[in-house]
Amino acid sequence: MSPHPRTAAEVDRLDPARALLAGGTDLLVRRRAGHQGGPLADVSRLRDAPAPVRRLSDGSIWLSALAPLSVIDRELGGKLPGLRAAIACFASGQIRNRATLGGNLANASPAADGVPPLVVAGAVLRLRGPAGRREIPVTEFATGPGRTRLAPGEWIENIDVPPQPAHAGFRKIAGRRALAISIVSLAWTWDRGPGGALTGVRLAAGAVAPVVVRCPGAEAALEGRAPTPDVVAAAVAALGHDISPISDLRASAGYRRAALAGALTEALTPALTEAPARRNT
Amino acid sequence: MKVNGVPVTPPDPDARLLDYLRDDLGLIGAKEGCGMGECGSCTVLMDGVPVCSCLVLVCQAEDADVTTVEGLRRTALQEAFVTGQAVQCGFCIAGMVVSASALLAEHPDPTDEQIRAGLEGNLCRCTGYGAIVRAVREAAR
């Protein structure tokens, strides 16, 4: 392996054939399985890496794509509770000390836990590369399992998160309570208006489609309404049309539908959310 | 790179940190139970935080301070594992001790839930975790 880049500019100039190695928690596992044997370029130690979390005066927050999740989590303080809830049930402590949001995004797994909270937050990815810089909404970034709109040599430097509504959360359903890939996941944000009506509702679900998806049908069923049992039922019914889960080793499509409906119901029912079940069970 | 405080110059930057520690430095405390981040038996501290050394390349730790179980100086913790009979086959234990030392550095007086969370990345198949949790609690006293 040739010397590794130590500045962002050096990363831009890398031979695009070299795969970026960030936390390595996806890439090195793939390598072990005999995939992606080509040359690597370590980006975990750039001297001019962006600050893990930067709060801007307009209320938006820039997250570094290269910082370990545990550092992001610590530096966020009380901000972005949905993302923090996702990090709390992400892999294990050891993995969170290495894994990055950039890797989670670029790996483009439909089950990536870092992505749904960024999707509901309306995050914008700041990319750079040989052709310069550009921005792309996180919703447009992944195009399928393992596929993204990154051009050759292009990489994610920052994630720009605009100011957020009051309520946000994340719920993961998995085979055990740590170190498990999501069977399904759900992230949400909303505000509460007068009479408990939900406004600015955004929902995103993981592992129920080829990429992490927004759930426009369920959002519309909730927007402007208080989550009464009828409204919740309507949202759950609409949710079924927002997703296209498959059956795999972890669960059947039918279970994914049912579990996601359960997660949404739980998130919407104040009596339920009071129970200490926000995080990964 | 420093390993347990000693400056070292690894020959192969592409090697896994785990292999370098075990094969080149003879530090056999870190074990390989899976090679893919799932078991934690290879856990070491990198700049004070626990990582799976099977998922770190040597080049990524070039300017890091690496501490293996052999380099820990928390005898109260290690002694608590022994006297609390928290060691059965022992294969997971080096990783457990390393994770627990980081946990205690962050939470000197952890709750049981914090202890279990701090050990979530370390699988043990022998003990059912009970004696290990009690040992960490005991060491925190």
Add this chain to the structure above:
Amino acid sequence: MPAEQAREIVVGTLEYVTDLRFPGMLHGAVTRSAIPHGRIVAIDTTKAAAMPGVRAVLIGADVPCNRLGPADVDGPVLADQRVRQVGEAIALVAAVDEGTARRAAEAVVVTVEPLPVVADPRTALSPEVPKLHEGGNLAGRIGFASGDVEAALAAADVVVERVVGTGAQEHVAIEPPGGVALWEAGQVTIWCGSQNPGLHRRKVARALNVEIDDVRLVAGPVGGAFGARNDDPMPVFLAVLAKAAGAPVHMRMTREEVMAAGPKRHPFHTTVRVGFTEDGDLAASDMTALADTGPYVTSGPNVLKTSAEMSVGPYRMPVARFDGRVVYTNNANAGAFRGYGVPQVAFALETAIDEAAARLGMDPVELRMRNLLRGGDRHGLYGHAVTPGLRAAETLAAAAADEWWVSRREWQRAARGPWRRGTGIAMAVKGVGLGSGRGDAARARLICDINGHVRIWAGPNHTGQAIDVAYRQIAADVLGMDPARITVTVGDSQLVPESGATAASRSMYAGGSAVAAVCERYKAALAEAGGPARLVELGRAEFEATFHLPDVADPGLIPPKRLGDHAPHLVYGCSAQVVRLEVHELTGEIRVAGVVCAVDCGRAINPGAVIGQAEGGVAQGLGFALMEEHRLDGGRPLTTSLENYLIPTARDVPEIRTLLVEGDEPTGPMGAKGMSEVVIVPTGPAVAAAVADAVGVRPARLPITPERLLEGLR
């Protein structure tokens, strides 16, 4: 783990068998089958052998006697005509480093003509299914009836029928198999985990056509076993490869290899019918079991034997029948696993008893209590008298007296949100040792020096259960000596007399008894001679003793000639467990909140170790109940690594309260008996009972995944 070794472990300096390194050592790797069933047309090793750094490439034809046991169904060391499982070994490679060895193993070209796959044990015996062995696909059958079961069931007031299934559980010892072999002057030393050094020595000697005395096995330290190191071919691989390479060879399996090729707990399909009188007295039980042993026989028939005996649980059963079959398939080879055929049948029986309690409107503890065997009673299937040391009723009473059982309704009412709460209880029994008619024996050797220091060599060896500490305590007790002046060595076949397997919960009971016996001999000689120095002077400072596990005095209904076929036990240990858990009614998730494990262990010689065994067994039982199942599709493994085969983490295992129900096992060393297997058994049915208590649905399949649970709720 003895304290001295534990001290080395916590600082990371103890060398496990896979940590050993020798000068000039080569590294081994295995070429494995990628398909579940096929005829081997050709194996081409030329490319692999020509790779720089490769020192030896072996195929079946190179192994002097290419079989792992006396019969064909034991399987070859290296498949040479047919492959019958994904992961089956076909070739061995030794090279200067591990990477080269693995690349060379992959470069061995195996041409296989695929054959139809036998994937479903339920149809494995039908005539249109291909035969995996000449004798067909029936690996073993055991049937026994103590009377007219149909008549008894017809006369019963309540009959419950349950059709249940349990999955293939992987041991997941955290150290994958491996070790080193070294030949010197025609003799080989193998450092490799083994739960049965004697058996492994015979396997190596057979394969290489050498004398058994030329094979030394040092079986530890090793990272976990749980039964997996009974049938493991690794010691044989190491020995044949080191011989061919003419150098010491180190080898270790990857976790992926273990998942595909390592043994599993036998998956079972079980049907049970249990009849009761309206007062709640057991009238009869009838169980049919089908076990899948995969392609080779390994422990299949023996596992089934234990299933048969334990199919009636710790209960008085006026009439009972068991009919079990174990069949060959192209699925993962199953082998010995803690519990040895009992968790599967106990799940059927215990959940049936719960169902009956519900129908009779009786408390599940009361219903069990009425029917439990008391010490000295006759066994429910075979009718032999069991040890007076059995404390089943006390064990159940201890669990039921725990506050987690007593306050279960208050706890249930305090449930919040979608998490519904339930508490369940279950009971299990397991024989200690191999059973009657099997000639089960353990041996010990003792040497004293002039100062009265005592060295003892004993087996079975320890694989994590601190057995040597217990042996030392037994010796100290018998001799009235300071344990510090006693040294105990286990697990080295050169020094330790052949003592059989670390299995069947026999290490403490049989090994400990042999230690006690050798100490008694020494004590008597000491008294006679007047001191250790005199014994040494007389050349009488060395002692050996053999402990034969007592057979049942009266075999009951078993024809004496067939005692070994059924191998009934005299000594049983039992465990009763309470599980409290929460079920998410919308997602089917389960969170276990606590487990009470009461265990009838005779005298607890090392209480900390007993608690450790109990907690470890319960955790493994929770995995079996909730998440662990090795899955295959048409013989191809789907659960290929620890990423998709999940075992409980520290977050999944709750606080476990272990209650030691101590008693005195009259035949055991210092009143002790084995307990480390039975503790895995009640967990599954207790979880199922708790789920039923929480949501009203009694699961029929383990593991109870969120998906299966939610399906049941709909």
